[in-house]
Every structure is written in C-alpha cells, then in structure tokens.
Amino acid sequence: MTPLLKIDNLEKRIGTLHLENISLTLEPGYIFGLIGRNGAGKTTLIRTLMNLYQKDGGSVTVDGCPMDTMEREAKDRIGFVLDDFLFEEKLSIASNGKLFGSTYSHYDHGLFLKFCERFELDPKQKTGRLSKGQKTRFQLAFALSHQAKLFIMDEPASGLDPLFRKDLTGCMQELVEDGTRSILFSTHLTADLDQIGDYIALIDEGHFYFCSDMESLRERYRLLEGSREAVEALQGPQILAVVHEDYGSTALAEYPGPELTGRLASRAPTLNELLYYLQKGGCIR
Numbered sequence: 001m002t003p004l005l006k007i008d009n010l011e012k013r014i015g016t017l018h019l020e021n022i023s024l025t026l027e028p029g030y031i032f033g034l035i036g037r038n039g040a041g042k043t044t045l046i047r048t049l050m051n052l053y054q055k056d057g058g059s060v061t062v063d064g065c066p067m068d069t070m071e072r073e074a075k076d077r078i079g080f081v082l083d084d085f086l087f088e089e090k091l092s093i094a095s096n097g098k099l100f101g102s103t104y105s106h107y108d109h110g111l112f113l114k115f116c117e118r119f120e121l122d123p124k125q126k127t128g129r130l131s132k133g134q135k136t137r138f139q140l141a142f143a144l145s146h147q148a149k150l151f152i153m154d155e156p157a158s159g160l161d162p163l164f165r166k167d168l169t170g171c172m173q174e175l176v177e178d179g180t181r182s183i184l185f186s187t188h189l190t191a192d193l194d195q196i197g198d199y200i201a202l203i204d205e206g207h208f209y210f211c212s213d214m215e216s217l218r219e220r221y222r223l224l225e226g227s228r229e230a231v232e233a234l235q236g237p238q239i240l241a242v243v244h245e246d247y248g249s250t251a252l253a254e255y256p257g258p259e260l261t262g263r264l265a266s267r268a269p270t271l272n273e274l275l276y277y278l279q280k281g282g283c284i285r
Contacts, residue, residue, distance in 0.1 A: 002064045004028050004077075004150045004182045005049075011057035012048045017041055019048065019206045022058070026199070028149070029179035031172060033193040034186040035271060036203040037285065042186035043083070045203065046154045050078065063149055076105055079143025081153040081185075085135050089128030093138055096127055097145065104146035112145035132159040140171065151175060153185035157192060165189070169196050190271035200271065204284040218268035223277070224251045226264040234260055241281025252277035 003025045010022040019041050026032050034042045047053045049060045051067050060067040062074035080086075087096045093116060094109075101107030116123050119137035121130075130138060136156055143151060151172075157165045169192050175181050187193060193200060201211040212220065224231065231242055231249035238260065241252040252269065253260060269277065278284045 001027060003061070004063050005184060006061040007049060007058065009058040010045070010048060010055060010060065012044060012053060012055050014044055014053070017044060017206050019045055022208060024199075024201065024208075024211055026150075026182050026184060028182055029176050030182050030198040031176055031196050032182065032184045032199040032201070033197040034184070034201050034203060035188070035190055035193065035275065036186075038188070040285075041203045041206045043154055044206075046082075046152060046184075046186060050075070050080065050152060076146075077149045079140075079146070079148025079151045081136055081139040081143065081151070081156045083155045083158065085127070085139075087127050087138070090126065092124050092126055093121055093130075094123035096138075097123075097142060100142065101146060107146040109145070112141060115141035115144050133161065133164045136160065136164075136168070140168075144175075149181050151181065151183040151185075153183065155186055155188070157187060157189050165192065172196060190275065194270050194272075197271075202275070202278075202284070209278070209284055217274075220255060221269055221274055222253050222256050222261070222266050223269045223273065224253055224256065224261060224264040224266055225249070230263055236260070240283055241277040243277065243280055250277070252281060 005026040007022055007024050010019060012019040022045060034045065036042050044053065048055050051071055063077045065074040065077065067074050087100065091099065097109055097112045101109060101112065113123055119141050121134060121137055121141065127138060157168055160168065172183055173196055175183060197214055199213050200217055202209040210217070224234065225248060228244055228249045231251050234251050238253045238256050239251050240254055243250050
C-alpha cells in the first residue's frame with residue numbers, strides 16, 4: 001500500500017531553529033499527532049512539508065507524488081486546516097469555495113455547501129467575520145469537498161470551546177474510519193491525542209525526541225509511584241526523572257524491568273504527564 005505521506009531526512013533552518021533528520025511514514029487510515037512546546041518546530045515542519053517554506057534538504061512524497069517534481073498533484077491530495085487563514089477574507093464562504101476550488105481537480109461545490117450546512121456555516125457570510133471555530137469548520141468543509149486523502153492540521157483545536165473540540169475529534173475519527181484517508185496534526189492539547197492518536201511524535205528543538213505508535217509508547221514509558229524513600233532508591237539509566245510531592249513521589253522510567261517495578265505502583269503516563277516528566281528530568285526543553 002502506498003503511504004499517504006513519506007518524509008525522508010527533511011531539513012529546514014529558520015533563524016535559530018534547525019529542523020534536521022525528520023523522517024516519518026503515514027499509511028492510510030491513521031491519525032498522526034505532533035506534540036512539543038511552542039517554538040519546538042511543529043508549525044515549521046508542517047509549512048515545510050507543504051512547500052510553503054522551501055526545504056534545505058530531504059524529500060516529501062504525498063500519495064506517491066514527490067513534492068519536488070509533482071507539487072500540483074501532491075497538493076491536490078492534501079486538505080489543510082491551518083492556524084493562519086489563507087483564504088480571501090473579503091469574499092463570502094461560497095465565493096471562497098468556488099475561487100479556491102477551481103485549483104483542485106476533484107472539487108465539488110455542491111458537496112462543499114452540504115458540509116457548510118453540516119458545520120452550521122452560512123455560505124453568504126464573509127470569511128473575515130468568522131470566529132476561530134468557524135474558520136476551522138470552513139477549512140475542514142473545503143478540504144472534504146475536494147476529496148483530499150491527507151489532512152494536515154496545525155493546532156486545529158486551539159482557541160476552540162470544549163464542545164466544538166469534541167465535535168472536531170469525532171469528525172477526525174470519522175475521516176479515517178474507511179481506511180482511505182489519514183490525518184497529520186499538531187497540537188498542544190495532548191488530551192485529544194490520548195483519545196484519538198495512532199502515532200505520536202514529540203519534536204524538540206527541531207528533532208524528533210521520539211516517533212512511535214501509541215501502544216509502543218505506553219510500553220516504553222512508565223510512571224513508578226510510591227513513597228519518597230522507595231522512589232529515591234531507584235537507580236539506573238532507565239530513570240529519566242524523579243519528582244517529589246507532598247502526597248508521594250513519582251519517577252518516569254524508560255523500559256523499566258521487574259527489578260524497578262516490583263515494590264512500586266506502575267502505570268502508563270498520559271501524554272501531558274509524559275511531557276511534564278521529560279521536562280522535569282531535563283530530557284527536553
């Protein structure tokens with residue numbers, strides 16, 4: 001099966017940020033999440049793989065189409081939801097659909113209007129007057145209307161109310177259900193990824209600290225919880241961080257064996273907890 005996205009050794013330098021040795025493969029039917037602090041390189045990576053920034057090295061292939069030599073065909077397969085709104089804000093939703101839809105080979109304006117109705121958007125409203133949540137819905141309706149196979153989203157849930165965030169995650173799950181489409185999205189709202197993510201990459205200072213399927217990630221990292229004395233007694237390179245609180249102590253361990261877990265409670269961390277303990281241990285910024 002042809003991957004919907006294949007990135008090999010992508011490199012981009014902007015100011016002090018240096019994306020380097022970024023590689024990943026995304027097969028159809030999966031949701032891939034990018035996490036990391038602000039400024040770590042998430043948005044730069046997304047803009048570079050979409051060729052909005054010219055890369056300094058490596059390659060990007062979308063559904064078998066190299067971005068270097070078949071950019072039009074590659075972008076024809078991409079639906080995007082970006083934090084920066086790239087549509088004409090003086091035009092109505094419907095006019096934007098027609099204008100930008102003409103650049104896609106499979107755009108269906110009738111389908112676009114149906115998705116606008118589903119997402120409670122008025123086609124006559126000017127896009128410059130849309131709220132943050134409405135702009136996200138508009139971009140998603142447009143992406144769905146030109147039969148995109150790879151959806152690329154940069155912080156799609158940022159600034160949205162909890163109700164629409166729930167609707168958005170549900171919609172994302174629907175998109176990949178039939179196994180023909182995939183989603184790559186960046187977020188700082190890691191609770192969403194805990195629910196729907198199949199693959200996760202943590203980007204830190206332009207590099208992938210890890211890039212893994214969710215199941216393997218939960219096996220790799222464990223939180224070991226117990227008394228201060230028991231946690232302080234833990235030794236070895238597997239111990240990445242130790243945090244003492246009034247209610248008890250916790251260590252983050254990587255592939256801990258029974259010699260470490262025997263007398264302590266052990267559980268997989270949430271993504272938010274994993275980021276917290278990696279930062280506490282100085283593993284990431």
